[in-house]
Amino acid sequence: MVKAPDPMSGQSVERTIAVLTVVGLAAGLYSAFVYAPADAVQGEVQRLMYLHVPLILISYLAFFVVFVASLLYLWRRQSWYDAVAHSSAEIGVLFTALSIAIGSIWGRPTWGAWWTWDARLTTTAILLLVFLGYLMLRTLVDDPSRGATFCAVLGILGFLDIPIIHMSVVWWRTLHQPASMLRPGPSAVAPDMQVALYANLVAFGLLYAYLLIKRLQIEGAREELLRLQMELLG
Amino acid sequence: MTKKTKLLLGGGLIVAALAYLINSGIREAAVYYITPSELKAKGGTVTDRSLRLGGMVVPGSLHWEPKTLKLTFRLTDGKEEVAVEHTGSPPDLFKEGAGAVVEGKCTADGPFQSSMIMAKHSEEYTPPKNGEGSAQHIHQTVAKPQLTP
Numbered sequence: 001m002v003k004a005p006d007p008m009s010g011q012s013v014e015r016t017i018a019v020l021t022v023v024g025l026a027a028g029l030y031s032a033f034v035y036a037p038a039d040a041v042q043g044e045v046q047r048l049m050y051l052h053v054p055l056i057l058i059s060y061l062a063f064f065v066v067f068v069a070s071l072l073y074l075w076r077r078q079s080w081y082d083a084v085a086h087s088s089a090e091i092g093v094l095f096t097a098l099s100i101a102i103g104s105i106w107g108r109p110t111w112g113a114w115w116t117w118d119a120r121l122t123t124t125a126i127l128l129l130v131f132l133g134y135l136m137l138r139t140l141v142d143d144p145s146r147g148a149t150f151c152a153v154l155g156i157l158g159f160l161d162i163p164i165i166h167m168s169v170v171w172w173r174t175l176h177q178p179a180s181m182l183r184p185g186p187s188a189v190a191p192d193m194q195v196a197l198y199a200n201l202v203a204f205g206l207l208y209a210y211l212l213i214k215r216l217q218i219e220g221a222r223e224e225l226l227r228l229q230m231e232l233l234g
Numbered sequence: 235m236t237k238k239t240k241l242l243l244g245g246g247l248i249v250a251a252l253a254y255l256i257n258s259g260i261r262e263a264a265v266y267y268i269t270p271s272e273l274k275a276k277g278g279t280v281t282d283r284s285l286r287l288g289g290m291v292v293p294g295s296l297h298w299e300p301k302t303l304k305l306t307f308r309l310t311d312g313k314e315e316v317a318v319e320h321t322g323s324p325p326d327l328f329k330e331g332a333g334a335v336v337e338g339k340c341t342a343d344g345p346f347q348s349s350m351i352m353a354k355h356s357e358e359y360t361p362p363k364n365g366e367g368s369a370q371h372i373h374q375t376v377a378k379p380q381l382t383p
Contacts, residue, residue, distance in 0.1 A: 037361030041327065046359060111352045112325025118266045126255055133248040140241050173266045173288065175335055177357040190360040 017210045024203030028054075028196070036196035048106040049193075053181075054200040055099035056124075058208050060162050062092030063131065065212075067159035070152035079223075082148040085155055086138060087215035091208055093131045100124060111175055119168040120176035123161060130158040267335050270314040273346075287316060287346060288335040288354070296330050306345065309334065317345035327353035 032050035039046035065088040073081035103121075104114045115121065134154050141147030169178045180188045187194060267288030289309035296307040305320040307330075318336055328334055333354030338347045 039359050040362040041355060042359075049359070110325065110327050110355055112328070113350070113352050116352065119264060122255060126252065129248055129252050129255070133245060133252070136241055136245045136248065140238075140245055172264050175266065175352055175354060177355055180357040180359065183357075188356075188358040192361065193359050 014210070014213050017206060017213065021203065021206040021210045024199070024206045028200035028203035031196035031199040036193045037190070039193075042110055045106060045109050048102055050196050050200045052099055052102045052106060053197060054204040055095045055102065057201060058204045059092045059095035059099060061205070062088045062095060062208060063127070063155075063159050063162060066092065066131075066134075066155040070155035073148060073152045074156075077145075079144075079148065082152065083216060083219040084212075085152065086135075087212055087219060089131050089134055089155065090215060091211050093128065093135060095204070095208070096124070096128045096131070100128065113175070116175050118174040118176055119172035120165065120174045123165045123168050127158065127161045127165060130154070130161060134158060269311040270309055270316040271311050273316055273340070274314045284337060284339050284349070286335055286337050287318070288333070289316070291328070291330050291332055291334055293330040305351075309336070309346075318348050319345040320348040320351055324351045325353045327355050329353075 028050070032047050036047065036050070038044050066085045069081045069085035069088065072078075073085060107116075108114050134151055137154060138147050138151050141150060166179070166182065168174060169176055181194075181197070189197065267286035270287065270289050273287060287309060289311045292308040292310050292315060295315075296305075298305050303321050303323065305322070305324060306318065307320075308315045308317050310316075318338075320336065320338075324334075328351055335352045335354060336346065336348035337350040337352075339349075341347055
């Protein structure tokens with residue numbers, strides 16, 4: 001049963017997050033296109049980083065939420081956890097796909113290739129496919145609670161790809177460069193550029209939170225509809 | 235076709251793609267490119283299979299023939315050097331002293347015949363230093379690379 005949130009406080013929280021998201025995305029765009037300087041080596045095209053990196057990092061967050069919610073579902077068997085996992089997975093798939101698309105556009109002028117099968121790109125493609133499969137698996141299994149259990153297992157397994165993606169540039173030879181920020185030692189990104197990265201990271205984090213709330217409301221409405229149907233049909 | 239069959243088909247496609255990726259993709263991706271030393275160690279075994287060779291473009295080795303679009307350079311890993319020949323213009327970030335990965339075939343005694351050049355860039359991002367021009371010009375080099383400074 002999806003918990004019905006308190007309508008008043010829920011609405012004001014939602015509105016606050018919506019306003020913050022809009023402000024954050026505007027600030028993110030400004031910092032990416034105006035505030036941050038162009039890169040010395042790559043020029044203006046490097047600004048794609050301010051979308052590419054926050055999108056994939058927030059999708060890691062989204063799949064981490066899938067991971068935790070799936071564990072909780074297997075433990076507690078409450079459908080709310082399953083709803084959170086499913087909603088978060090949908091947003092994660094969207095953000096991963098966008099990040100791959102933007103990375104591809106960035107790769108063409110810099111690397112000279114839209115795509116290449118190096119370890120970083122391959123393991124990221126696997127992540128996208130696993131969670132696309134996750135979304136399909138749910139609609140394939142007729143019994144909702146069995147479907148939720150299968151998905152929980154797949155969600156947990158799928159998340160384990162993320163540490164592999166992160167380490168891929170360390171473990172194997174890749175075309176993709178190593179991590180600029182999530183690495184031991186100081187960041188390899190100039191301070192002004194870091195501001196733009198963090199601004200966009202926060203903005204996309206807020207967008208994720210907002211989308212998740214909206215998605216859970218749909219899930220709640222669906223359960224309510226089901227309950228009413230059951231009541232009417234007896 | 236019912237919704238269920240469509241979903242099963244789609245799901246089957248995803249599972250097949252995943253199996254393929256994990257089986258061949260990861261294995262290939264694990265050895266994404268070989269180094270000049272590894273190529274030399276193979277002892278000039280010329281095969282029809284194309285492979286990837288990665289290394290740093292040796293400073294001073296880059297030559298560009300504008301009339302024939304012939305690009306020659308040497309790749310090094312610090313120990314061995316391999317001569318590479320390519321036809322066509324390279325990506326913007328391809329330059330001497332920078333990392334590059336080339337796809338192509340080994341020839342019997344001639345240079346490595348590259349069919350594709352990919353430039354590696356570092357994970358460092360900084361604005362241009364004072365006095366240095368911005369990097370805008372590099373996106374005008376696609377049509378006519380200014381490879382020799």
